[in-house]
Amino acid sequence: MTETNASTSEVGDDSGRKISGAELRLEAVSKRYPGQKVSAVESLSLTIPAGEIVAFVGPSGCGKTTSLKMINRLIEPTSGTILLDGEDIRKESATSLRRKIGYVIQGGSLFPHMSVATNVGVVPKMLGWKADRISARVDELLDLVGLDPDRYRDRYPRELSGGQQQRVGVARGLAADPPVILMDEPFGAVDPITRQRLQDELISIQRELGKTIVCVTHDIDEAIKLGDRILILQEGAKIAQYDTPENILAAPANDFVADFVGAGSTLKQLSLTRVRSLELGKPTMAHVGDDTGPVLARAEEAGDAAIVVLDDRERPVAWPWLRQVRGHDKVRGMPRENLVTLDEAATLNDALDTMLTATHSKAIVTGDRDRYLGVIDFESVTEHMRQTERDAAERVEQAGHEQPEDSAAPAGVESDG
């Protein structure tokens, strides 16, 4: 039995960020498909540090998926070497390797005839875990991806929304606690709001687990949001730039990158700013089951029009106006799914989106395991936008003084008139 030792490290402790991921190294990896004149991937070399999310982006057909699938040997390279934690991945069988590398693809690709629990437990079962350990792990993971185990464990994929299926797909990818997770357009098939939520959840899960995640996407905004680093590829998986989102936006390596990211836009910069970097408001808060009298008194004294209601795990469950609270003895909750919240790692773009579709023109912000942190409001986001624009305008002006447009030729190059 080949039980991975990583599988014994349990999630859920509050001891801060740990890294359970492993470093990945690609050394001159190439792939030429049979009958093709040019290689889909030509000598790609790259190190993906343990515990980071790296997003692969680039135009259609540039070799993103091929590169990804070579990491778990769904595709065998024509040449070159891939090292996982310093070990050549060819040293073990493809099957045993794939049990160590989680794989999440668009739509979750769940087995339709298996329940949610069976789907999530597929790899642990193959690894020979005992039934009660699998069952505990399934519940833990469903909780982690925001699905109530009691409610969803026994459902079948067809009884889930697209976003829920995708969540189950993520849970399945994490099931055996693999150090590396590969994701191919994981959130491509869901609507924008669900997509944003799933991205937030992935960031939150990653903060907790510290896996090495490689995520293929065609969406530069998703890459900016998710990636600790972004790999921008040109045809043949040639590296156009491999850097942090901040550096790529501030200093695109060439015209290809600049075109690809649409450099300089304030809105793009906004997708770099996380909700947690703004000060959050702390409106009146109560727990389900509290007596409404004192809660209303506190809210009125603070001048709040609504109260944030938390459940016994400090997760926000409702956000009623005071008039909705009056007339009841106890503060009531609602199914958590009905409340739209933002993870603290959400970007200001997401925050604006959420507020524009919410009834409060504010949004509730949560941290690990959906725990309540505070409320972000429209004014603080717009003020931040204005500040970013002022800063950008200043930078452009300074750059203009330093290098007028028509003298942009490299020093030493003379025009011959």
Ligand SMILES: Nc1ncnc2c1ncn2[C@@H]1O[C@H](COP(=O)(O)OP(=O)(O)OP(=O)(O)O)[C@@H](O)[C@H]1O
């Ligand atoms: N099985 C295959 N046989 C032959 N050629 C293939 C095969 N799979 C991919 N290719 C070719 O290899 C190149 C890279 O494909 P790949 O799927 O890796 O690109 P991609 O960047 O992921 O594209 P997209 O964003 O459109 O999914 C493309 O030119 C594609 O046509």
